[in-house]
Amino acid sequence: MSTKATRDPEATRNRILDAAEQEFAKAGLLGARTEAIASKTAVTKAMLFYYFEDKETLYKAVLERTFAKRVRAMQRMDINAAKAEVALRSFVQVFLEEISASTHMGSMFIYESIQNKGKYYQEIAIATLYAPLVAIIQRGVANGEFRKLDPVHTTVNIIGVCSFYFLVRENMKHLWHPTADLLDPEMIQQHINEAIEFILAGVRQTKK
Amino acid sequence: MSTKATRDPEATRNRILDAAEQEFAKAGLLGARTEAIASKTAVTKAMLFYYFEDKETLYKAVLERTFAKRVRAMQRMDINAAKAEVALRSFVQVFLEEISASTHMGSMFIYESIQNKGKYYQEIAIATLYAPLVAIIQRGVANGEFRKLDPVHTTVNIIGVCSFYFLVRENMKHLWHPTADLLDPEMIQQHINEAIEFILAGVRQTKK
DNA sequence: GTCTATAACCTGATAGAC
DNA sequence: GTCTATCAGGTTATAGAC
Known part of the structure; x- marks a missing residue:
């Protein structure tokens, strides 16, 4: 057992996406700050770049998740x-x-x-x-x-x-x-x- | 007569406001870049700060102008x-x-x-x-x-x-x-x- | 009033230890 | 997988010459 954080990749990934969604919704791709995303979670800024190539990739992932959610709702x-x-x-x-x-x-x-x-x-x-x-x-x-x-x-x-x-x-x-x-x-x-x-x-x- | 630029304070001020309006409309206060505003005009970045205290003051001036325009339209x-x-x-x-x-x-x-x-x-x-x-x-x-x-x-x-x-x-x-x-x-x-x-x-x- | 530096700070992204 | 430290580049704002 690690003493550090969650050690649960799937959970971490989702936590990042949730925080990113908040920040991108408030500031857009341009105005969003990776530091702001990190501080909204129990996740460090470095982790963002471990899970997602860069800010833009994270942004795209958030958009895709949102799109998928809407498509499901259409049913x-x-x-x-x-x-x-x-x-x-x-x-x-x-x-x-x-x-x-x-x-x-x-x-x-x-x-x-x-x-x-x-x-x-x-x-x-x-x-x-x-x-x-x-x-x-x-x-x-x-x-x-x-x-x-x-x-x-x-x-x-x-x-x-x-x-x-x-x-x-x-x-x-x-x-x-x-x-x-x-x-x-x-x-x-x-x-x-x-x-x-x-x-x-x-x-x-x-x-x- | 100066060899430099326009030397017309009122015109310069308006040119800054026009460019700023474009940029703020595209990027918001947070995403707007003063350099982008400057390069849209024949005005250097330093001029922005001569005419307006800072980016936020410029933003407020643009908002006020827009508001005034709408109020006139109401008539x-x-x-x-x-x-x-x-x-x-x-x-x-x-x-x-x-x-x-x-x-x-x-x-x-x-x-x-x-x-x-x-x-x-x-x-x-x-x-x-x-x-x-x-x-x-x-x-x-x-x-x-x-x-x-x-x-x-x-x-x-x-x-x-x-x-x-x-x-x-x-x-x-x-x-x-x-x-x-x-x-x-x-x-x-x-x-x-x-x-x-x-x-x-x-x-x-x-x-x- | 206008320009050319440049200071001071912020931000995305990485290196490297654990 | 996660953290701390840090670098490189960008960005606001100012100093000072003209």
């Missing part, structure tokens, strides 16, 4: 429901649950877009995650359930409604009150309810 | 129109024009929220910019034009729809095609149209 979506509205509601519901459970997803995604121009989060990932939503909208427009919408623009708008709340929570909290905690479960539930109704109302064909 | 909004829907349409229209014209606004705002936890973009700024929108929603709900909405959540959702397209353009462009330019005037016009209709449909009271 809970009923995207082929007969009614497009049911499929849409299911997609949005699961997406919101997912982003609520790991709130860094949103900011990692935004950083990847702004800082790295989507260098590591590419065509295939985007297509995998959002093509189903585009298809749902298309279907709903075609069968008259939804308004005459552009399916791609609408997809971006929907993801925006779901994500934006989490992205701007530190600024926008002042609209409630200065000490409001937008990650409080009750607040999140309110956001989920409001977002779903807003989105469905936004796409539905209205009665003439 | 073009018809937020007191009799019908809440007219006021809302006016708010959204002007907001979209503004963010389209200077696309860094959105990412500066997001960086300020995520990286700095809204340290420099505070309660007063947020209230000034968005309280009118909250009031419009409240009014529309009260007089039955709009659905039973939470005014603050809805405000965040609306700003999200307007802004998100610009924030994720480098990632989401793949949903159109890999070389799509989401800042192309035609694409922007499409976004504006889709966003306005999506938002209005999202809040309107539907006929029973």
Whole structure:
């Protein structure tokens, strides 16, 4: 038995990934500090470079883990429901649950877009995650359930409604009150309810 | 007459602010490099520190200029129109024009929220910019034009729809095609149209 | 006001002992 | 696998000539 630390490679690796996710979500690839990642864990900075070639490789590993998590979540979506509205509601519901459970997803995604121009989060990932939503909208427009919408623009708008709340929570909290905690479960539930109704109302064909 | 550079303090100051805005919008306060700001201009790095005390002061100056610009834009909004829907349409229209014209606004705002936890973009700024929108929603709900909405959540959702397209353009462009330019005037016009209709449909009271 | 050094510090990454 | 020590290069900020 060693007197030192955990000696559990798998655990160490995951602990690094967890801390890295926090830091990258807060600062992006550019702003992230390896020292900050290390100090968030019981792991020294040297260990980061033992497990991952360099900062960028670690960043990619975090992105991949996040992507895999989202792909798994997609299996809970009923995207082929007969009614497009049911499929849409299911997609949005699961997406919101997912982003609520790991709130860094949103900011990692935004950083990847702004800082790295989507260098590591590419065509295939985007297509995998959002093509189903585009298809749902298309279907709903075609069968008259939804308004005459552009399916791609609408997809971006929907993801925006779901994500934006989490992205701007530190600024926008002042609209409630200065000490409001937008990650409080009750607040999140309110956001989920409001977002779903807003989105469905936004796409539905209205009665003439 | 000097042989050196411009010798025009006001022009130099503005040139620094313009370059700084670009860099801060791309990298945030943390990721921004003063050297990158300098090399974007005909201004040396030492000049930045002559005109602004340090990087953070420069950052604050950029934020203030952006804020002032938005406040001026608000004067073009018809937020007191009799019908809440007219006021809302006016708010959204002007907001979209503004963010389209200077696309860094959105990412500066997001960086300020995520990286700095809204340290420099505070309660007063947020209230000034968005309280009118909250009031419009409240009014529309009260007089039955709009659905039973939470005014603050809805405000965040609306700003999200307007802004998100610009924030994720480098990632989401793949949903159109890999070389799509989401800042192309035609694409922007499409976004504006889709966003306005999506938002209005999202809040309107539907006929029973 | 503007420039060319350069000081002082920070940060990613490695060497080498255990 | 894990740690401490440290190096090389980058980055903010200043000094001082013009």
